[in-house]
Every structure is written in C-alpha cells, then in structure tokens.
Amino acid sequence: MKQTAIALAAGLIFGAGLAVSGMADPQRVQAFLDLFGAWDPTLAFVMGGAMIPMAIAWRIQRRMATPAAAGKFELPGTTGIDRRLAIGALIFGAGWGIGGLCPGPAIADLAIAPAPAAMFIAAMLAGMVVHKFAFR
Template structure:
C-alpha cells in the first residue's frame, strides 16, 4: 500500500469517526436539523461550522506549498458553470438527504456502527451512481 493510500485511508477513518462521535450518522438528528419550523436541532450546523476553521487553515497552507506532501501535484476542483446537471443533481441530493436523513459520507461511516440499517442506503447509493454512469455514458456514445 502506498503512502498516499495509507494517508487517504487514515483520513477517511478520522472523518468517519468524527461523524460517528458527533452523532451525524443518526438520520433522526439530520432530519431534526432540516426541520427548521418544528423541533429544530442545530447540532449539525455546529459540526459544519466547526469544519470551516481547519479547512480555512488547510487552504492557506496549500497556497504556500509548491507541491502536496504525499503527491506530485495538487488535484484541485475546477470551476464549472451552473447547468441543469448541477441543479438537478443538487435537488436530487437534497431531497434524498431530507427524506433519508443521511448522505454518502455518514452512510458509509454508519456501515461500521450500524451496518444493517446503513446497508440499504449504501446499496441504493451505489445503484444510483451506476445508473447515472450508464445513462451518461450511453448519451456520450450516441453523440459520437
């Protein structure tokens, strides 16, 4: 296993542990955060806000580095225009998050803590990703 893979694995384990410890793998807590007119639970907002400080520091450190510590190049996201795929994907994500109370990161982290309840979500997520890949690869082939 390469240094990069070990660091990625450790980062993922740390992220998953943070989600589990903070209670963010509990769908009821997430739905309570989204229920702003009912029994609102601001906990998730504090978790998100708490992530801003280390991320701001990381961006400042990255700006000063010539190259990453464990890779040859930075792999930063490119800027893209807002289009129908972005809007529809965000809408589907938001609706699913609101209904299920769980999103990909916490869903995968929940596999370690409550595997049976998380497994259905993760399988459905994988099926949706595969369906998306199939639809858009078929579209690109038909245009060629």
C-alpha cells in the same frame, strides 16, 4: 504506501468525527433539516466548525509547491452552475432529508448500523449506475 496510510488515517479521523458529532445519526440529521418542527441546530455548529480547518488548509495549500504525499496537486476545476448540477443538488438534498444520510456518513454507519446503511448504500450505488447509463 505513504499515500495509502495518509488516506486511511484521514478516513478514520473523518469517520470518527462523523460518529462523535452525530452526523452519522439519521434522526439527528432529519431533526436538523426540520426547520419548522423539532429543529436541532447542533449540526450547524458541526458544519460551521468544519469550515475553520478547511479555510486554514486552503491557505496552507496555496503556499505549497507540491503536496506532502504526492507529486502534484490534483484539484477540481471550477465550473458554473448548470441544470445538471442544480438537479443533482435537489436529488441529493431530497435523499439526505428522506434518508438522513449522505455518502460519507452512510459508509461510517456500516460500523454502527449496518443493515440500514447497507440499504442506503445499495440505493446510492443503483443511482450511480442509472446516472452512468443515462448520461453517456
């Protein structure tokens, strides 16, 4: 129950941060990615600002024996950059540039602009299904 409450609170804070910062606005994201047109640098400050608390969190985590709401840390391992990762990053970046959304903001947009967000999420889920069956 404690983990669920913490996850819910973190999700609400994250979603609110996306909405307030403009990261959930596809036009702002596309303007940020338009380096040679009407470039909008505000999201660079959002991303840069997100690095500060994350750097602090990693330092705190290294000093903790166990997390506050779980029995152990479950951190992903580090792997090298391979062909699948590079292709996935290219597809993600192209989708982000075309749609102006990525998974987190798309879910947050369900509350702000449900129809466009639902179309994006449907396409994202279809891509996940294709990936699952293509890479068995």
